[in-house]
Amino acid sequence: MDIGDNIAPIPGLMNKTFEGNLVNPVTAVKQLSYKFIQVKGDGSVIPVYEEDVIKSNSKNLSADVQTDQTFVDDAMFFHMEEADCFFAIGDVPCAIDNNVGKVDFNDLETANAHEGKQVQEYVDRTFGGAADEGTTLLLTSDHQDNLPGSTSARNLRPNSPLHYESQREDLSSKCEAQGLGNSLNTVKVSDSAVLELASDHKPMFRDDMSGRGLHDAFKSSFGQDTCVNDKEWLRHRILCGLQNFTDKDGFPGHFETEMPSQESEDSMILIPGNDLAKSVCCSLINTHDTEKLVVGRSVHPEGQLTGDAVVAAFCEVDRAGSGPVTKNTAVCGKRSRHQRFIEETLETDDKCRWRGSEMLSMVNQVVAAVVPRGRRVQRVCPNKNINFIMNDFGGGNKARVRPVDSVSAETSRSESCDDATYYASLDESSDDSIETFNVRKNGSRRKNHRQWTLTEITKLIDGVSKCGVGKWTDIKRLLFANSTYRTSVDLKDKWRNLLRASGVPMRSNKVKPQKNMNVPIPQSLLRRVKELANIHPYPRERKLDAYEDETSVSQSSKASN
């Protein structure tokens, strides 16, 4: 059942939000599929600082960037460097001229033939050839007073002072360096044919914004309020948006105390269908009495989704459908050169759970309703920043939802959560780890495979030590209550595998250590399994003895005959 079928669309919502205020889909792909670009309501773009993007590219960054064409292809940093007011396209820096930085193609070639060509190619790819000679990228600032060096005119600097390493540092420290007074600068693309956005610009907060205003801004940005009253912290968070709390020292630790003790888990669920965004949107609005929600729709230009690429954009709409209130784009993971995607995200920090918020249950309900089983599911972006991603690819073949990586007891209690939320523990997440769920064909009841995580294995071992072997339902009830995808049979099977892996001799079992396991089990865990196997032999009633007796009897009788 598609919930979209049963829920009437909110008048004006879809049109306004997705058709009207979002960039033209085809254009959007070209326009937004670059890292660190945030599209604002007025059609301007501002940089997005996404630490995980940096992380995900760190390999490339640390590699020889000059020869890493892939990285050059993948990255387009509209980077405002604090001191010099540069932004960079690829590794070509562009300077600010009296608050209007220009990358004028007429100047490029004279400045530096090679880099000019690079920029030209870049913009060609980005804008699909829409930009050519005469197209100018304008760089402006909302807060001219806060723009250092803005009075001195600069031209494009042929020698690239912003190499990738320094970019990474700059970006990661960007928010802090930017401080409280400076707003993010705005990069405007003057070619109106490139960007078609509604004019719903909301100015960024100002220095003198009250605490209340900051809370509103925070709520607008993150979809929930915060108990933190520290103004600097609030400004910081709003400014940094996608940046992780965890690296920030000296900020109030309220969130830590609210951290649920559960293991952190994350997952991505692919959702097909063109109407997903609609369904989600309507469902969220209708099933919850919420002021605001985050929905999105993405465009899928080239038909293929790979697990290593996520480009995201989302918009917030309010109950009346009068959004978008804010927009964000973010990128996580790596993208292959020719595959660029946009997807919608609601991002928040992993330390900042949706505890007490309705958002999670909203998301989970929707996910439970719209996620069909047996779709390919890939776990990507193990970063904790992007907690929720909804996709609605144009092809309708794949979309994904990534619920929050962990849920508190209060918010996860809804049954739908367990059905739809696939967890994997953080301790095994990596950028490259992809979890594939087999497609369940019609009629086939094959359960989706789900990788056992080390935390799950540990829980299983604990459960066996507490309840004893064979008490699978007890173990499940005690330790896997929230994991509906693990049945007692699953636990039993896994224990059997663990015994096999730990070399415990079993009946009808060759003692060979098992071939390449997806998850190499630490020796310490295997040791525990071994010890428990001594205490609690696997087949509880040792049929082995009976079998041996029987055979010996038959043998003896046979011998006697």
Next chain:
DNA sequence: CTTAGGG
């Protein structure tokens, strides 16, 4: 329904 065990 739960468990054991083979496929």
Next chain:
DNA sequence: CCCTAAG
């Protein structure tokens, strides 16, 4: 992970 037999 599935299926089935056995308690």
